[in-house]
Amino acid sequence: MSTVLSPATGLEASTLTSTRIANTADSVSFAGVGKSFGSRTVLADVSVEVERGEVIAILGTSGCGKSTLLRIVAGLDLPTSGVVSIDGTPVSRVDSRCAFAFQEPRLLPWRTLEANVSLGLPKKTPKAAGQARVRELIELVGLADSAGHRPREVSGGMAQRASLARALARNPGVLLLDEPFGALDALTRLKMQDLLLDIHAAAPTTILLVTHDVDEALQLADRVVLLGRNDDAAPDAGAGIRSIVTVPGARPRDRSSHELAELRAELLEGLGIERHHG
Amino acid sequence: MSSLGADPTATSTSTRRSAPGRSTAAGSARGITLLGGAVLPLLLLLAWQGATSLGLVNESQFPSPESVYLAGVDLGQRGLLGLYVAISTQRVLIGFAIGASIGLVIGAIVGLSRTWNVLLAPTLGGIRAVPSLAWVPLLILWLKIGEESKITLIAIGAFFPVYTTVAAALRHVDRQLVEAGRAFGLNGVKLFLTVQLPAVLPSVVAGLRLALAQSWLFLVAAELIAASMGLGFLLSDSGNNGRTDRIFLAILLLAVLGKTSDAVLGLFEKLAARRWS
Structure with a gap:
């Protein structure tokens, strides 16, 4: 494809028109998705609609099933219950509409x-x-x-x-990123985030980004999905969606804005990090 | 567009790799290795010559280098030396080719499929535990004292190292790489050719090298017992006639042939390790 006008979204690439990197963008729908490994429930009843071209950050503590959720979208894992659909068709095996970037380069x-x-x-x-x-x-x-x-x-x-x-x-219609910058040094990580924003501006595909870095989520995402177990839930219950936060402001965002600072504290609290009031 | 230039650490790596003079340095290092490897054989030859010319050993038990050489010349003039070397080499190569090919296929099947691993691995492990000589009487009864019995024995010897290394290597291919391959739409034969096979190629060559060494081992076992020519036959025949000079000759020839064929595969192994890992 060499057109910068993505037919799926109708969105026009802004600054990087010369790069001619055009992607399609598909919607993703999670309907009651659950996943168990043997008797261990990892995910329970995850339901959310992701629009075409949207950037969603999936945030959660380690081991809460973030990566599993992403793998289910790619068709690398199958859900125990519920269904994930891309553009209305359920994912039943490795799906060619998705592309995966793993935590490790895996080259x-x-x-x-x-x-x-x-x-x-x-x-x-x-x-x-x-x-x-x-x-x-x-x-x-x-x-x-x-x-x-x-x-x-x-x-x-x-x-x-x-x-x-x-x-x-x-x-890809859906770009799946599983902590792709997690193993990089802080400076390289910031550069990679900017690169990703450039790419998305040039070719606005749908992006699901798994991360445990709150700042990364706030910098990149339209919405942040906080994944985790409810405090009052049984200890063996699977993780579900705790909250979905819409991040204000157009990208690229000022990393030090006050509005984001408030959101950051909220999200960190959701991850079990207490606020330290002065 | 973020301005990510070439990483300084990476460029330094690449310049180091392509630095001129590296190949000559490696070349001289290889020369030193070759010379160093020749030191001990030369010393042994000297000690051997010294011991025999000083009369420290009984000449009939321990022939001099000269008499071994003369035994070789004598056999050569009768046209037997070349024939024995040729027939033994031919048996090894044919047996090795057959055994290694079957080993590759069975190793791939057992290494890739959990089911076949469960079904086949224990039986093959049992067969592998049988000492090589135990097959000889059976093979002679079934296949007579022709080429088939010897080649079959050598093929059995060559099969196991290849089978074992290939199966084990395939089982230990980086799962993450295989999954990445699957995530990008590869499966079946395409996945095998793109990810698994290149990943195990260095191990495959290492297994082939072991198999070739084992082929020479099994060749001698086969020829010692049931043959009318070949280096193993030369050994047993000379043993019966008390010709220690010919026994020495046969042993030296086996050492040279085995080492040479091993060195050739060793070269392939090095190339494979450089290209595919």
Whole structure:
């Protein structure tokens, strides 16, 4: 696809019209999604509607089932109950409308970054078009100088950018990001967040982002879904949606704004971190 | 667009890798390794020559290097040396090719499928525990003293190292990589060729190397007992006739042949490790 006007959303890419990275955007609907592993219930009754082109941050403590929820959308795991639908069709196996960027880069060590990115291309992409798109994406994530390197020859941040490019190569309707910046140093993480915002501005696909970083959620998301177990619930009950917060302000947001500070404190409290009043 | 330039740590890695002079440095290091490896054999040869010419050992029990060499020349002139080396090498190569191929296929099946692992692995483990010589009487009864019995025994010897390493390597392929492959729409043969096979290639070559060494082992076992030519036959025949010079010759030839074929596969192993990991 080479048009910047995404037919699914009708949204026009703002500043980065020259990059020609256009994605489709699909809606995602969670209806009563639950997941158990044996007798252990991880998720219970998760229901939320995600609009096309929306960026949703899924926030929660570690082990609360955030990643599981994402894997269910991708079709890598199947829910024990309920159903996830993408654009109205239920997900029953690995879904080609999704693209996944994992917490680790998960690049094939014997392939160059460029060849790794091309792994993400949709099936039956004509060779020339695929090559052009891979080159475009490599440039977009700033890896043009290292496209021929192997993953072990580049830094963690560069590998993670290649992983992101691989996911974008899929031209996904839903981009699933599982703490993709979690293992990076603080500075690289901020740069990657900005990069993601640039990409989303150029090609507004639907993004589900799992994170445990409240600031990251506030910086990137339209809405933040706080996942967790209710305080009064039984200890073996699965995690569900505690609250959904709409983040005010247009991106990119001022990381130090007062409004966000208040939200941050609220969300941290939801994660079990007490406010420290002066 | 955020301005993420090339990472300084990464560029330094790449320059180090492509630095000129690295290959020559590696070349001289390899030369030193080769020379170093030759030191002990040369010392042994010297000690051997010294012991025999000083009369420290009984010549009929412990022939001199010269008489071993002459035994080789003698056999060569009769056209037997070349024939024995050729037939033994041929048996090893054919048996190795058959055993290793079956080992690759069965190893892949057992390594990839939990069901086949449960069904096959214990039985194969049991067969593997049978000492090589135990097969010989049976193979001779079934296949007579022809080429088939020897090649079958060598194939059995070559099968197990390949089967074991391939099955184990496939079982331990990074699950995260396999899952990433699945997430990007790969499955079945495509997934195997894209992710699993490249991931286990270095182990496969290592297994082939072990299998080749084992093939020479089983060759001698086969030829010692039931053969009318070959290096193993030379060993048993010379043993019966008290020709220690020929026994030494056969042992030295086996050492040289085994080491040479191993070195060739060792080269492949190094290449595979560099390319596929």
